[in-house]
Amino acid sequence: MITYRPMPIRSSTSCLRLLPALLALNACTTGPDFIKPDSPGPQQWTALPSVGSAAIDSSAVSKNWWQKFNDPILSALIERALNQNLSLRNAATLLAQSRAQTGIAAADQFPQLNANTSYTRMQASQKGILSLAKTLSGGSSAGTAANGSGSGSAAGGTGAGAIGVPAAGVQPFSLYQYGFDASWELDLWGRVRREQEAAAADLQATQEQQHAAQLSVIAEVAKNYIELRRLQASRTLSTEQRDLASQQHELIKLQAKHGVVTAIEVENAAAALAEAEAALPSLAQQISLSLNQLSLLLGEQPGVLNAELSGSQALPSLPPRLELGLPAELAQRRPDIREAEARLHSALADIGMAQADFYPRFTLSGSTGLQALRLRDLGNWSAWQYAIGPSIMLPIFQGGRLEATLELRQAQHQQAAIAYHNTLLAAWHEIDSNLAAYQQARLRLQALQAGVSANQQSRQLQQQRFEQGLITRLPVLQAQARLLQAKQTELDTISLSVLDLIAVYKALGGGWVEVE
Known part of the structure; x- marks a missing residue:
């Protein structure tokens, strides 16, 4: 199992010894660094012999593998789906959100500068803190002190209290001010850098989700298109089978009139005709469903593709060679493996962020501006004020929150490691199965093609015997029916072979494009 053992908290105590240098370099980072995990797997693909003309080799998987079917309509449908599919558009919006989140995380490394301006009308409470002026002055209008520093009375009963605040309170006043304030957290322990690292890994994971969505849409369009062509070809064969069943029924009825066959054969022929006729509406319904599914994948309204794809067309041919690529390339090609690796990276960066929370946070802050009781005084230099200085936040007691958070991040990292291993293993099994x-x-198709060839030969021989007057027409029709049934089975197997090939290419991770 792929596991990581996070660096213990005490591993960063070396940063404390280098604190003077860190204040200048701002370069210490807590937590373990990400190392790209190994991708163990089979040394080679499952050995497959050449089947017919389809050779197996280790050439790189084609980026546009669907073009190897030599079907321009299929290629055009896939291109349209990549541009119009609503699921892909939704994935693009998620990617935009992830990119914005990365920008938010990156902003934490820079100082924050704000401008402010305000006007305040204030009235202090005479029963609040200002009432201490009368208490401290002993209730007298004139105070004395042993050191001779007492203040004298003032005309109008406005003598000052012992703390220099008018005993009668402060009259309402206005306060005008504007200025700037700034703050900057020194990333001494790499908390912000780990946050950016996690955000970048999450962005990569979101990109891989979009790649996976592209691959899924491509495969679904191809599968639905193949199914549509199979159904259309089946409808053609079913129409021929219905016409043939009708001819057999008429011929058997004629034979029954002459006493050659019994009523049982007539009813059997009628049942075969009814069965052949019943297959046509079912095929029409399935064709309609396939067209609608393709329209949905292309982000179109129902019926938009009906005229474009209504004509029957032969199934795409299988490519002469099957390019599998090298096993070592799988982890770099399959989007789900790449996403799992990015999630593993993000989880490891979260450990570093949790470890950094155990150490002090150093923040430089300052403000400057103008403040005055009268608006016209804001232009005076004497109205200028400023404040600047560092602040330190040292976690002393958090009730176990920091320790629990670190344990949570470590457990989440282990979960991500297990998920990566499971994704990799599932990929090998999926490829092997497909x-x-x-x-x-x-192999089955090879055998069926031989059967079709034999049925064609049988039908020709029966036709020759009929033309020579050796047999009636019924054996010819029966041979034709067997040929049509063999062709139907061959058609289904060709379709299955193409669908299996699509599944192979999807399992290999071919077809997605890099997201700009």
Whole structure:
């Protein structure tokens, strides 16, 4: 199992010894650094022999693998889906959000500067803190002190109290001010840098989600298109089978009139005709569903593709070679593995952030501006004020919150490591299963093609015997029915082979493009 052992908290005590240098360099970072995990797996792909003309090799997986089917309509549909699919548009908005979040995290490394201006009308309470003036002056209008520093009375009963505040309180006044204030947290322990690292990893994970969405849309369009062409070809074959069943029914009825066959054969022929006729509405419904599914994948209204794809067309041909790529390339190509790796990276950076919270935070802050009781005095230099100085926040007692947070981040990292390992293992199994299915489908197709060829030969021989007057027309029709059934089975297997090949390319992670 892939695991990481995070650096213990005490590992950063060396930073404390270098505090003077850190104040200047701002370069210490808590937590373990991310190391790209190994991607163990089979040394080579599951051995597959060449099936027919389809050779297996280790060439790089084609970026536009669907073009190997040599079907311009399919290629055009996929391009349209990549531009119009609503799920991909939604993935693009999620990516934009993740990029914005990365920008927010990056802003924490810079000083924060704000401008402010205000006007305040104030009236101090005479029963509040200002009432201490009368208490401290002993209730007298004139105070004396042993050291001779007492203040004398003032005309009008406005003598000052012992703390220099008029005993009668302060009259309402206005306060005008404007200026600037700034603050900057010194990232001595790398908390902000780890935050940026986690945000960048989350952005990478979101990009891989979009890549996975692209790959899924491409595969779904291809599968639905193949299914549509199979259904259309099946409808053509079913129409021929219905017409053939009708001819057989008429011929058997004619034979029954002459006593050649019984009523049982007539009813059997009628049942076969009814079954052939019943298959056509079902196929029409399935064709409609496939067209609507393609329209949805392209972000179009129902029925938009009906005229464009209504004509029957042969199934795309299988490519002569199957390019699998090297096993070592899988982790760099499959979006789900790349996403799991990014999640692992983000979780490790979160550990560093949690460890940094154990150490003091140093912040430089300052403010400057003008303040006056009268608006016209704001232009005087004497109205200028400023404040500047550092602040230190040292966590002393948090009730175990920091320790629990660190344990949580470490557990989340272990979960991400397990998820990465599981994703990698599942990828190997998916590829192996799809390759095996593709191989068996091709082997079955070989046998069925031989059967179609034999049925064609049988039908020709029966036709020749009929033309020579050796047999009736019924054996010819029966041979034709067997041929149509063999062609239907062959069609289904060709479709299955193409679908299995699409699944192989999807499992290999081919088809997505880099997101700008």
